[in-house]
Amino acid sequence: MSQKPVKPHGGDIYGATEEYGWDRNEILDYSANINPLGVPEELKELIISSLDGLVHYPDTECRALKKAISAYMKVPEECIIVGNGETEIIFLLFEVLQPSKVLIPAPTFSEYAEAARRYGAEITYFELKQEDGFRLDFTKLIEQFEEGVDAVVLCNPNNPTSTLIPKKELEKLIRSARDKNVKVVIDEAFIELTEGDNSNSTADLVGEYENLFILRAFTKIFAIPGLRLGYGIGDFSLVKRMWDKKLPWSVNSMASCVGEYLGNSREYLKASAMWLKAEKSPFVSELCRIHGIQVFLPEANFILLKLTDERLTSEKLCGEMAKRGVLIRDASNFKYLDDSFVRIAIKDRESNSRFIKTLREVVERDD
């Protein structure tokens, strides 16, 4: 096995094709949690018809995109900031907020801490306990607000644990936070891939709670991580400060085709919901039957697994799977997890079958 450090994120098919010699199209990428329905056909057509327009600079103010997102999310345009993937929004937010202390329930996506630290914040982690199925203890979290915390970041559904915080609980938390002058940042990158879709979102509360900021992306739901399009929803004065600080033209022209597509995306969204409903539960059942792994029940389109046989580490499993053309996410570098954790995606039935077969081959071979 190579002694290279754990990749900071999933989805590095380029390194894998280099290291294992697989053709990019043969690889089964379960390390990134993307809608397996693929790039919507109509979106592809819009991009193709936009190619002559590449001769123009993108609209620095993303006017058409803001308008389309406003209609899709039912929030005013002036509460929306658009960026080069959600990553740009995360960094921009902390650059503008400059919080001195940020509270982050973990394990979670590492970029919040990375961004907050870059702009001088001290990070306090709040441990999500394995024995609670990594569910958030609200009462305890709210107690932490006392200690000079400026902001709390919640990933909902949470990556990598695939747990969803009920909206009612969230609103209570946002209210408590407001009373204590704490910003609440909620990353909803996967929200359209939960049962209930946007009804789980707290974006509609932005008008009511000035201390609330929502991170969003079209990356997962429209299967377009290569296109780079994220957005944020928050109080208009904060959003204005973010636009003022944002680099010009960071959103490419083709990404703005998503705006045009949004109004016609109903069928695709419906098909996505049906796929998830049809495939999640049989896939989870199959996984549960495999010896040597513990399955944390998922509320989004990805699953956290724990290897219960000590002879198998996450690194070894990832390597063995990659040799067989299947990429999974080594989750050992998530705060509070160790080398017994991996994260996998949920895909279409055929891929899921090949995945189960391969995983069984690797995990159960010493049984």
Add this chain to the structure above:
Amino acid sequence: MSQKPVKPHGGDIYGATEEYGWDRNEILDYSANINPLGVPEELKELIISSLDGLVHYPDTECRALKKAISAYMKVPEECIIVGNGETEIIFLLFEVLQPSKVLIPAPTFSEYAEAARRYGAEITYFELKQEDGFRLDFTKLIEQFEEGVDAVVLCNPNNPTSTLIPKKELEKLIRSARDKNVKVVIDEAFIELTEGDNSNSTADLVGEYENLFILRAFTKIFAIPGLRLGYGIGDFSLVKRMWDKKLPWSVNSMASCVGEYLGNSREYLKASAMWLKAEKSPFVSELCRIHGIQVFLPEANFILLKLTDERLTSEKLCGEMAKRGVLIRDASNFKYLDDSFVRIAIKDRESNSRFIKTLREVVERDD
């Protein structure tokens, strides 16, 4: 006339279509200096065939792009950083360098000062004199190195003056700067659109001079401002620090098609050189014949004009041209310029004729 502030950059066709009701395809955009040959056909085809690949995250390390740029520019891969347009590279450079004092000959592109200031630098401008045709006085500039300057930024050819610094002079300056511990940052965004193309570039000196950093983009030469692809070439240790600080996935997947295209771009580059050779000089001659404007002779694909009739301001001219469907760049917000300056592009013969006709109509109508 509207009393809105001067747009910080050219190329805002979105605002213009909104304000004047023109169809985007009817507008003649002389405010952005883009190769009028348009997006190369083969590049469009590569992008189209890459669309299914949008389901993958872009390569954070831009391996294929670095390799292609390395072959194109004949510099080692480890000296290359790739970004979301040249803008990302400029800001990243100053974020890493954190210079305390930066010297900038002006008038020039405003983003250098913007970026340097954001990371705490004090800016000293060095005035390029109108009476010298805005040419750089090297001896005087080098004298300024004495006063605690950490970095100097040169735009070559310079935007908006369209003046090119001879390579021999530049090398002397880089050497003097090295002796005095001054970084030299050279923006070569338009270099392929000068007579002599890459032979005017100092990228080949990067191996010899650790204090040299080159900013580049494919935006202008391949007519792809909407795609977002810039790069930088410099000492490998500085470049490594930039990669470490760079946001992941900032370069979208379609932009990496440019890497694939580069090896086959010879014909397009040749056609571009021929177009410029054929159109620049007749266009300049026509402009010189118009009463009420002074033409600064261009060494790149754009031209700085001065309005010599005091009754006409840059704002008024821009407004009158826009009403007629022609966008030009109000250059009054460039340091050391005033409201008698505008910048225009050079395009194909047909557009240039329409441009001359329209300009004549506006400028000479009171004669």
